[in-house]
Amino acid sequence: MSAVETVRVGFIGCGRMATAIAQGLIRAGFVSESHVTGSDPSASMRDAFTNATGSPVVAENRVVVSGSDVIVLAVKPQHMASVLNEISGSVEARHLIVSVAAGVPLAMISAAFRAGTRVIRVMPNTPCLVGAGATAFARGPKATEADATLVERLFSTIGIAIEVPEPLLDAVTGLSGSGPAYVFQVIEALSDGGVRCGLPRNISTRLAAQTVLGAAKMVLDTGEHPGSLKDGVTSPGGTTIAGLHQLERGALRGTLMNAVEAATTRSQELGRAANPGK
Structure with missing residues (x-):
């Protein structure tokens, strides 16, 4: 042993x-x-x-x-x-x-x-x-x-x-500490989209959650840059680029970056409050 x-x-x-x-x-x-x-x-x-x-x-x-x-x-x-x-x-x-x-x-x-x-x-x-x-x-x-x-x-x-x-x-707190809440919202939104397009809620949520899980596993297992993996799903003039275009219009990437930054800043503030004089 x-x-x-x-x-x-x-x-x-x-x-x-x-x-x-x-x-x-x-x-x-x-x-x-x-x-x-x-x-x-x-x-x-x-x-x-x-x-x-x-x-x-x-x-x-x-x-x-x-x-x-x-x-x-x-x-x-x-x-x-x-x-x-x-x-x-x-x-x-x-x-x-x-x-x-x-x-x-x-x-x-x-x-x-x-x-x-x-x-x-x-x-x-x-x-x-x-x-x-x-x-x-x-x-x-x-x-x-x-x-x-x-x-x-x-x-x-x-x-x-x-x-x-x-x-x-503090940055870890903003990213992976608070990050599950961001991803839960993404899964909920994807599920809502599926329901909007006719899928039953239980099926839509399972598909959304498994899609997030599978995408994350591909990033970890392949070691490829997420942008490269994204390009591999995106055909010219196809369905995925139409969806990505809407995400860009909604500033998804900038919003998620801002969320990490805001949570990091809040973690720093809470740390100072808990340890005055530091």
Whole structure:
């Protein structure tokens, strides 16, 4: 058994995201059920986590810390300060701290622990819940290349994981963090179009969703530029170019770019509000 497979992963917070990550780790064979633990003040959350993963849960955060090598902080941002204060004295040099709390900077997390503590901040998105997430992560100054590799492998069990510098995590929030909502709207609009042209709603929505899924898979699997793939579907004088012409008239591309920019700006604003003086 490799070192990766014997890593013990503890989750502080047993909500939907923590549960999805734990399920991915176990399903992929990254760890066994017995090497995952969780803690949460809510009995219903603890029960749901155990039912989904088969892993033990406790009510005491420090018990998770003592029995884990990697500690995943999966609590709401407003609860982070109190959790850090509670566990700071229990964290040792062997621990790797991984935070999935949106907007909580590495500096704040690192400051809660003794010097030299290894910390990595992660920005997953909701498709992680179905094993198709787009995750970005940034390491603190003490986190090593091996730590980054471990986190990449960990989050690759629920999608893809890419390392970026911490200042780019706001852009990640604007793109892949908020992006599923943009795509849901696109799917809904495509479905509406199908209904407008006579398709039953259930058929139209399934076709729209599968079309988006298939197009995305082609981009990822082929490595081709989206524009090149678009050209491959677009015959001279055909149906696709007629539709694309309407999208250009409606400024679809510019609108989506503006959405990413607006969400990125808002993420930066929220980060400043949560960390005044930064």
